Amino acid sequence: MPTPILQVKDLHTEFLTDGGVVKAVDGVSFDLYPGESIGIVGESGSGKSITALSILRLVPDPGRVVSGQVLFHDQDLLQLGGEEIREIRGRDIAMIFQDPQSSLNPVLRTGFQIDEAMLAHNKANRKQARQRTVELLRRVRIPAPETRVKDFPHQLSGGMRQRAMIAMGLANAPSILIADEPTTALDVTVQAQILELLADLNRDLGTAIVMITHNMGVVAGLCSRVLVMYAGEIVEQGPVEQIFEHPQHPYTWSLLRSIPRVDALRHERLRSIEGLAPDLLHPPAGCRFHPRCPFRVEKCFTDEPRLQEVAPDQLAACWVTMERARKEMGADDLIDIRPGAGSGLRKGELTE
Numbered sequence: 001m002p003t004p005i006l007q008v009k010d011l012h013t014e015f016l017t018d019g020g021v022v023k024a025v026d027g028v029s030f031d032l033y034p035g036e037s038i039g040i041v042g043e044s045g046s047g048k049s050i051t052a053l054s055i056l057r058l059v060p061d062p063g064r065v066v067s068g069q070v071l072f073h074d075q076d077l078l079q080l081g082g083e084e085i086r087e088i089r090g091r092d093i094a095m096i097f098q099d100p101q102s103s104l105n106p107v108l109r110t111g112f113q114i115d116e117a118m119l120a121h122n123k124a125n126r127k128q129a130r131q132r133t134v135e136l137l138r139r140v141r142i143p144a145p146e147t148r149v150k151d152f153p154h155q156l157s158g159g160m161r162q163r164a165m166i167a168m169g170l171a172n173a174p175s176i177l178i179a180d181e182p183t184t185a186l187d188v189t190v191q192a193q194i195l196e197l198l199a200d201l202n203r204d205l206g207t208a209i210v211m212i213t214h215n216m217g218v219v220a221g222l223c224s225r226v227l228v229m230y231a232g233e234i235v236e237q238g239p240v241e242q243i244f245e246h247p248q249h250p251y252t253w254s255l256l257r258s259i260p261r262v263d264a265l266r267h268e269r270l271r272s273i274e275g276l277a278p279d280l281l282h283p284p285a286g287c288r289f290h291p292r293c294p295f296r297v298e299k300c301f302t303d304e305p306r307l308q309e310v311a312p313d314q315l316a317a318c319w320v321t322m323e324r325a326r327k328e329m330g331a332d333d334l335i336d337i338r339p340g341a342g343s344g345l346r347k348g349e350l351t352e
Contacts, residue, residue, distance in 0.1 A: 004031035004071075005175055005208055006055070006093075011068035013047075013054045022280045024050045024063065026232040032176065037202045037209040039219035039240070041255070042229035045277050048212045049098075051229070052178045056095060057085050072176075091121045094169035098181040100161035104153040110164050111137075111149030117171040136167035140197060159190035166197065170207070177201070178210045183218065195222055216259050220244060228252045231278050231288040234307065238314030248316040248323060250293045287319065295320045 013025035025047045032038060040048045053059045055070050057077065070077040072093065077085060089095075097103045105113060114136065115129040124132060130149070137145035140163040153161055162182060169177055179198065183191040199222055202209050211222055219226050219240060226243050228236040228251065236249040247253040257271040275292040278284055284291055290300040297320055305317040 002033050005034045005073065006032040007069070007071040008051075008055065009069040009071070011051065011054055011070065012066045013050055013059055013063060014066050015063040017062065017281070020281045023232055023283070024280065025054055028068075028229075028232075028234055030227055030234065030237065032208055032210065034175070035202070035206040035208055036225065037199075037211065037223045039211045039213060039223035039226045040229060041213055041216060041219055041226060043214060043273075043277055045280075046229040047232040048214075048229055049180050052095065052180055052210065052212055055178070056089055056093060058089075058095075087121070090117055090169075090174070091123075091172045092174050093176045093178065094172070094174040095178040096162075096165050096169050096180065096182050098184055100158075100165040101153065103165060104161060106153055108152075109149070110151055110153055110156065114149075114164065114168045114171055117168050121172050123172050132171070133167070136170055137164070139170075140164070140167045141193070142167075158186055159193065162186065162190075162194055163197070166194075166201075170201065170205075173205070174207065176208045176210065178212070180212045181214070182211075183213075183215075191218075198222060216244075216255055228255070231283060232280060233288065233317065235289065235318070236314075236316040237307070238311070242311065242314055246311065246314075246322075248310045248314065248321040249289075249318045250295050250320070250322065251289050252316075253322050254292075287317075293320075295322075 009029050011025055011028045012023065015022040015024055028047070028051055040051065042048055050059060050063070054065050055077065057065065059065060065078055068078065072088065077088060080088070104110065111130065111133050114133040115126065118124045118129040118132065119126065123129070134145045134149055137148060142148050142160055142163050148156070148160070156164060183194050186194065195218060198209060198211070201207050209222070211218065213219060223240050226237065226240050227234050228243070228249065230251050236243065236247065236252045243252060244256065247256055254271065254273045258273060273292060278288050278291065286302045287293070287296070287300040287305055290296045293300065299319045303319070305319050307315040307317045310316045310321050310323070
């Protein structure tokens with residue numbers, strides 16, 4: 001078994017607000033291996049982006065990482081000084097943000113900004129940096145890179161700006177690339193091109209990728225392992241194919257039932273997840289998903305579940321896994337069971 005390149009251990013990130021403390025990341029732990037591509041998925045507000053920002057210590061005020069460890073090559077990033085963590089950012093761990101328009105400086109030429117990413121870490125002199133910038137723009141499939149390197153960000157299309165951000169992230173050949181919703185603002189054709197590009201980089205350069213997204217289809221096409229987050233916690237994790245074929249947490253099951261599938265029967269309707277994510281100022285007791293869960297039992301209201309192995313290499317934090325629900329219901333397919341549908345389980349219907 002290879003040694004993890006990144007280990008996140010019991011990470012807690014909080015925001016101090018006028019109303020109280022928001023536990024945006026509450027006990028997140030996972031490992032990332034060299035050359036691996038993992039996905040972190042969940043609804044908006046589940047803590048995906050804050051987890052990534054916490055790794056690089058970029059959490060905006062009034063947020064702060066209050067406990068945990070982020071080990072990069074056995075070095076705890078949370079214990080480094082300001083200058084030391086700045087050396088890590090961009091050089092060893094790079095991040096692609098969701099909106100390249102706001103990440104790129106509008107008054108500086110695109111090529112200059114990529115050059116600076118290398119010059120800041122003393123990776124090259126200015127001539128060498130410009131040569132590598134042109135090569136990077138070509139690698140990320142920007143046409144006529146010798147010309148485009150002189151363009152300002154507003155002169156590039158949305159897809160080109162995102163490619164330029166990827167080139168900037170790769171400028172120093174980092175070991176890890178964190179991509180935070182890199183395809184959200186792009187049309188579907190450009191989305192596919194960006195995902196293909198990231199897959200090529202992962203395969204050809206061996207760059208480990210952390211893909212943050214709410215799109216399960218993105219994870220299926222790019223990642224080998226997936227972490228499902230809900231209300232600041234990881235509720236399920238495991239190999240992508242296994243999670244997609246046999247989800248064990250009701251939230252994962254619900255997410256998968258809410259996306260269109262080409263192999264679905266024509267009369268099947270997409271299932272929405274009823275209700276709203278909990279207010280993290282006042283999260284519910286017990287399992288945080290129980291107010292929206294169609295399979296909840298009495299224990300879900302009082303006892304918080306912890307991640308435990310439910311299948312080889314698959315962990316879930318749930319008192320009622322989907323496998324158990326199937327056995328108790330005596331049903332092979334639970335597609336019609338959902339909150340408010342009249343056919344779902346009522347509180348306490350499963351045996352303890």
